[in-house]
Amino acid sequence: MSRVVTEAHLVDGIAEALQFISHYHPADFITALSAAYESEESESARHAMRQILVNSRMAAIGKRPICQDTGSVNVFIEVGVQARTDWTRSLQEMVDEAARRAYAFEANPLRASIVADPLGARRNTRDNTPAMIQTELVAGDAVSVTVSAKGGGSENKTKFAVLNPSDSVADWVVETVSKLGAGWCPPGVIGLGVGGSVDKAMAMAKKVLNEPLDMAQLRARGAETAEEKLRLELYERINALGIGAQGLGGQTTVLDVKVASFPTHAASLPVALIPNCAATRHLHFTLSGEAPVFTPPDLSLWPDLGLGEAGGRRVDLDTLDQATLDGLEPGETLLLSGRLYTGRDAAHRRMVEMIDRGEDLPVDLKGRAIYYVGPVDAVGSEVIGPAGPTTSTRMDKFTPKLLAASGLKLMIGKAERGPQAIEAIREHGAAYLIAVGGAAYLVSKAIRSARPVAFEDLGMEAIYEIEVEDMPVTVAVDTQGRSVHLSGPARWRRDVPILA
Numbered sequence: 404m405s406r407v408v409t410e411a412h413l414v415d416g417i418a419e420a421l422q423f424i425s426h427y428h429p430a431d432f433i434t435a436l437s438a439a440y441e442s443e444e445s446e447s448a449r450h451a452m453r454q455i456l457v458n459s460r461m462a463a464i465g466k467r468p469i470c471q472d473t474g475s476v477n478v479f480i481e482v483g484v485q486a487r488t489d490w491t492r493s494l495q496e497m498v499d500e501a502a503r504r505a506y507a508f509e510a511n512p513l514r515a516s517i518v519a520d521p522l523g524a525r526r527n528t529r530d531n532t533p534a535m536i537q538t539e540l541v542a543g544d545a546v547s548v549t550v551s552a553k554g555g556g557s558e559n560k561t562k563f564a565v566l567n568p569s570d571s572v573a574d575w576v577v578e579t580v581s582k583l584g585a586g587w588c589p590p591g592v593i594g595l596g597v598g599g600s601v602d603k604a605m606a607m608a609k610k611v612l613n614e615p616l617d618m619a620q621l622r623a624r625g626a627e628t629a630e631e632k633l634r635l636e637l638y639e640r641i642n643a644l645g646i647g648a649q650g651l652g653g654q655t656t657v658l659d660v661k662v663a664s665f666p667t668h669a670a671s672l673p674v675a676l677i678p679n680c681a682a683t684r685h686l687h688f689t690l691s692g693e694a695p696v697f698t699p700p701d702l703s704l705w706p707d708l709g710l711g712e713a714g715g716r717r718v719d720l721d722t723l724d725q726a727t728l729d730g731l732e733p734g735e736t737l738l739l740s741g742r743l744y745t746g747r748d749a750a751h752r753r754m755v756e757m758i759d760r761g762e763d764l765p766v767d768l769k770g771r772a773i774y775y776v777g778p779v780d781a782v783g784s785e786v787i788g789p790a791g792p793t794t795s796t797r798m799d800k801f802t803p804k805l806l807a808a809s810g811l812k813l814m815i816g817k818a819e820r821g822p823q824a825i826e827a828i829r830e831h832g833a834a835y836l837i838a839v840g841g842a843a844y845l846v847s848k849a850i851r852s853a854r855p856v857a858f859e860d861l862g863m864e865a866i867y868e869i870e871v872e873d874m875p876v877t878v879a880v881d882t883q884g885r886s887v888h889l890s891g892p893a894r895w896r897r898d899v900p901i902l903a
């Protein structure tokens with residue numbers, strides 16, 4: 404007779420797994436990323452991958468989050484129909500208890516990113532609940548659990564289509580990825596759910612992202628199924644797009660493409676596409692009567708790349724003038740020192756509402772820089788927790804008004820800017836810089852002081868005044884409106900290889 408799977412096994416296991424994945428990348432991800440780093444020829448992409456690898460190693464040693472976006476909690480539970488459980492609460496209640504406990508863990512608090520009332524006030528629930536759960540009843544007497552922390556930037560780039568049965572899935576995916584931009588923080592993984600119904604396709608795409616990365620082995624042995632053939636074709640074709648790490652142009656955009664399929668209606672070909680970012684985090688365990696045990700990876704897994712020092716021209720944010728701004732070259736690496744402000748989605752919305760009402764902004768942005776970030780809370784002697792950039796594209800619609808009304812001169816974030824924002828940057832002689840998405844712990848080490856100065860009710864979205872020293876960034880849009888996210892990928896795009 405099988406042994407009892409208790410509530411404590413489930414709740415403790417999920418809570419521990421959430422803590423574990425906040426600071427340990429999956430080993431297969433590091434192996435694949437290290438190989439991509441070794442073979443990358445684009446200098447900017449190599450530099451970005453180096454920072455991601457150094458950050459990952461630092462996070463593993465410091466047991467602090469890889470990325471400031473510690474994700475929404477996604478849990479996939481398969482309950483064996485013969486499993487013996489003593490559960491009395493709903494799965495949602497048990498998983499939420501685990502999430503609450505993991506995200507409030509004193510030694511490594513994680514960022515609460517979930518907002519309630521998505522159509523209304525969007526109030527942060529402050530404990531990162533509720534979790535997203537997929538459940539299945541399967542044969543057997545065990546309970547299988549996969550825990551994943553999914554970043555918002557990559558989730559935002561999800562796409563779905565119902566193709567005609569005669570259409571090419573590969574063509575649709577390549578076309579779609581070519582237009583995704585870099586907000587999903589490549590290099591990462593693309594998950595595809597093909598067939599089923601519309602909801603089934605999306606659920607498959609989400610779940611398949613948790614499968615081990617085995618593209619190197621698949622390329623070596625060759626495809627045996629239609630799904631594997633599609634994976635190989637997409638791996639080659641997506642990487643030939645030249646998007647590269649952080650969209651800077653390079654040879655590796657995806658480390659793997661995972662495909663799940665299911666029978667579908669004769670009239671339909673549903674396809675769901677979900678990217679996973681450079682902060683891919685998930686862990687699987689099985690419960691059959693004992694608490695799960697998680698073994699930390701050995702540090703020899705990571706290439707020893709030192710501290711990933713960036714080098715670059717030093718820029719003093721406290722004496723920023725137009726001549727310095729006009730001298731910035733797209734692609735140039737800078738080390739920023741001085742005072743700047745943080746502000747992301749909710750703070751931008753409020754600031755623009757204040758401008759519309761003719762009110763003064765709560766901070767004086769004239770001649771200053773704003774960093775699009777929502778940091779993790781500090782712990783121990785830290786000044787701030789991991790604090791990497793968020794996707795700037797979401798701030799585009801606020802940018803023209805903010806630049807015009809405040810005299811703001813520099814914006815720091817990640818990924819490309821759209822035409823509207825680039826035009827405003829050019830018009831106001833401003834510039835846009837990027838930090839490496841997914842290198843949050845590393846970036847936080849350049850922050851010397853931090854204090855909230857406005858909108859504290861917004862939690863991690865409050866405005867902070869921070870002081871940085873040698874914060875590494877790259878010029879992404881200069882005062883003339885030239886963008887590295889256009890020039891980089893154009894340079895590294897290759898002809899699509901012909902596959903056998």
Ligand SMILES: O=C(O)C[C@H](O)C(=O)O
Nearest residue numbers: 472554555556777793794
């Ligand atoms: O919320 C964040 O900090 C980042 C977000 O995941 C993003 O990539 O835009």
